Amino acid sequence: xxxxxxxxxxxxxxxxxxxxxxxxxxxxxxxxxxxxxxxxxxxxxxxxxxxxxxxxxxxxxxxxxxxxxxxxxxxxxxxxxxxxxxxxxxxxxxxxxxxxxxxxxxxxxxxxxxxxxxxxxxxxxxxxxxxxxxxxxxxxxxxxxxxxxxxxxxxxxxxxxxxxxxxxxxxxxxxxxxxxxxxxxxxxxxxxxxxxxxxxxxxxxxxxxxxxxxxxxxxxxxxxxxxxxxxxxxxxxxxxxxxxxxxxxxxxxxxxxxxxxxxxxxxxxxxxxxxxxxxxxxxxxxxxxxxxxxxxxxxxxxxxxxxxxxxxxxxxxxxxxxxxxxxxxxxxxxxxxxxxxxxxxxxxxxxxxxxxxxxxxxxxxxxxxxxxxxxxxxxxxxxxxxxxxxxxxxxxxxxxxxxxxxxxxxxxxxxxxxxxxx
Amino acid sequence: xxxxxxxxxxxxxxxxxxxxxxxxxxxxxxxxxxxxxxxxxxxxxxxxxxxxxxxxxxxxxxxxxxxxxxxxxxxxxxxxxxxxxxxxxxxxxxxxxxxxxxxxxxxxxxxxxxxxxxxxxxxxxxxxxxxxxxxxxxxxxxxxxxxxxxxxxxxxxxxxxxxxxxxxxxxxxxxxxxxxxxxxxxx
Numbered sequence: 140x141x142x143x144x145x146x147x148x149x150x151x152x153x154x155x156x157x158x159x160x161x162x163x164x165x166x167x168x169x170x171x172x173x174x175x176x177x178x179x180x181x182x183x184x185x186x187x188x189x190x191x192x193x194x195x196x197x198x199x200x201x202x203x204x205x206x207x208x209x210x211x212x213x214x215x216x217x218x219x220x221x222x223x224x225x226x227x228x229x230x231x232x233x234x235x236x237x238x239x240x241x242x243x244x245x246x247x248x249x250x251x252x253x254x255x256x257x258x259x260x261x262x263x264x265x266x267x268x269x270x271x272x273x274x275x276x277x278x279x280x281x282x283x284x285x286x287x288x289x290x291x292x293x294x295x296x297x298x299x300x301x302x303x304x305x306x307x308x309x310x311x312x313x314x315x316x317x318x319x320x321x322x323x324x325x326x327x328x329x330x331x332x333x334x335x336x337x338x339x340x341x342x343x344x345x346x347x348x349x350x351x352x353x354x355x356x357x358x359x360x361x362x363x364x365x366x367x368x369x370x371x372x373x374x375x376x377x378x379x380x381x382x383x384x385x386x387x388x389x390x391x392x393x394x395x396x397x398x399x400x401x402x403x404x405x406x407x408x409x410x411x412x413x414x415x416x417x418x419x420x421x422x423x424x425x426x427x428x429x430x431x432x433x434x435x436x437x438x439x440x441x442x443x444x445x446x447x448x449x450x451x452x453x454x455x456x457x458x459x460x461x462x463x464x465x466x467x468x469x470x471x472x473x474x475x476x477x478x479x480x481x482x483x484x485x486x487x488x489x490x491x492x493x494x495x496x497x498x499x500x501x502x503x504x505x506x507x508x509x510x511x512x513x514x515x516x517x518x519x520x521x522x523x524x525x526x527x528x529x530x531x532x533x534x535x536x537x538x539x540x541x542x543x544x545x546x547x548x549x550x551x552x553x554x555x556x557x558x559x560x561x
Numbered sequence: 562x563x564x565x566x567x568x569x570x571x572x573x574x575x576x577x578x579x580x581x582x583x584x585x586x587x588x589x590x591x592x593x594x595x596x597x598x599x600x601x602x603x604x605x606x607x608x609x610x611x612x613x614x615x616x617x618x619x620x621x622x623x624x625x626x627x628x629x630x631x632x633x634x635x636x637x638x639x640x641x642x643x644x645x646x647x648x649x650x651x652x653x654x655x656x657x658x659x660x661x662x663x664x665x666x667x668x669x670x671x672x673x674x675x676x677x678x679x680x681x682x683x684x685x686x687x688x689x690x691x692x693x694x695x696x697x698x699x700x701x702x703x704x705x706x707x708x709x710x711x712x713x714x715x716x717x718x719x720x721x722x723x724x725x726x727x728x729x730x731x732x733x734x735x736x737x738x739x740x741x742x743x744x745x746x747x748x
Contacts, residue, residue, distance in 0.1 A: 523640040
């Protein structure tokens with residue numbers, strides 16, 4: 140039987156394959172089927188176009204994908220298990236390594252979870268500083284995603300421009316925390332240090348120069364015929380399916396649902412800022428791209444407002460039981476030495492209880508479910524990783540599309556291997 | 562039961578003050594109306610999130626009923642995860658479900674506990690597509706079995722692993738070392 144000579148023929152085979160999947164085992168590994176001239180293609184685990192270690196065994200009818208079996212876990216590091224043996228402050232570096240494109244959001248989300256458990260009130264200045272850093276992280280996350288989507292459609296220039304801007308964001312991180320990629324930024328109770336004058340100077344300079352670059356990037360892509368032909372109506376998902384699949388973040392908003400944790404459950408003073416939540420209509424690759432672009436502009440708005448209204452005052456809570464004293468004081472002051480020792484050894488008074496806190500990560504609702512039995516480490520810590528939850532829809536989204544469409548769909552979903560596998 | 566009756570006036574009093582507590586009271590009333598008050602035990606609100614323990618016999622009905630319910634529309638499964646309490650005899654393993662209503666902005670945490678010798682829990686994959694990998698993760702980490710799951714195999718760990726590593730009996734560090742005791746180094 141001729142396979143994909145006609146569109147009807149292809150549709151028929153896809154229908155049959157769907158029925159077959161539903162009938163037998165929906166996720167059984169696929170094999171070459173020579174009677175139907177189907178091919179099995181191993182995409183990954185280390186394929187340059189997947190930007191991370193994901194394996195997909197695809198069954199292809201010519202260029203069309205008929206079914207796929209995703210395998211994940213290639214960089215599973217058992218963070219949930221490790222966290223059961225680490226004091227709270229030692230878990231921050233683990234969160235860095237989840238979504239490593241926007242580590243500060245993970246760090247702050249974790250700090251806020253612990254602060255919620257301990258009942259620590261963070262001063263307004265620290266909250267605004269966190270907002271600035273989290274929005275910078277969101278921008279750098281979206282820059283990577285959209286830049287790489289450009290690369291996958293054959294446009295390298297935009298990616299190169301945006302990497303330059305991401306580098307400047309990383310320089311700001313460096314001024315704030317000393318690190319660039321895995322930032323370990325902030326502490327339980329606030330920030331580890333105030334913004335230095337250099338950090339503020341770099342931030343202000345970047346806020347001036349970045350909008351022009353972003354506008355140029357948008358000009359290059361948004362109405363580009365070649366780009367639009369590659370991404371419009373590719374890898375779409377309906378709002379209903381997206382919700383059923385637990386989508387959150389830009390991927391859900393692209394499907395038309397305006398759920399954003401920053402607005403629905405404001406944390407860290409997000410209620411003080413004015414910004415809009417962009418939504419798409421079809422949930423396809425183009426919508427995801429456009430939603431992320433617009434979120435970059437909205438994040439800039441938030442940063443500008445936070446910087447303009449940055450309150451004076453302390454940059455950390457007055458919580459000596461949980462927040463490390465200044466190092467100089469440790470050498471001279473007995474109480475400071477005691478607190479220092481107790482905090483470093485994890486001997487803090489944690490209440491018995493369970494707390495769920497979520498923040499709007501680069502990819503969606505990043506949740507921390509922490510069960511404390513009063514010990515120095517969490518009894519159980521579960522990360523709600525948005526990537527892990529929405530990547531399972533990938534197969535459904537690419538069935539019936541071509542291989543090249545599958546690549547741009549994966550790229551626009553922004554699946555980060557570190558967050559996927561934790 | 563006696564505890565619950567005593568706690569109701571306190572909850573009503575709190576509800577008058579705080580809109581979040583009011584929503585929780587509304588949700589609790591809905592739960593009691595739909596599924597009966599005796600279905601839920603250990604009802605509390607740690608950090609403002611309504612938490613209730615129920616049984617594995619009822620959990621599927623409850624999640625399905627809440628998904629269909631039009632009043633509060635708790636039709637978003639935020640996350641679910643396993644738990645292990647080795648010292649609770651007959652209740653060693655647990656599953657925790659976080660449900661969210663995107664229209665009303667109410668969250669609900671449901672827990673079930675069951676013996677480790679019989680770790681069988683109804684699957685939610687017929688209700689939520691997102692439950693698929695979450696249940697595979699719970700199976701991988703804790704060995705919880707979900708009959709009816711379309712593809713219950715390990716997801717993050719290797720296929721030929723012969724234990725479920727998140728169970729508490731598997732220490733993170735080498736159990737034969739004597740120079741590091743739990744007293745000084747974590748749990």
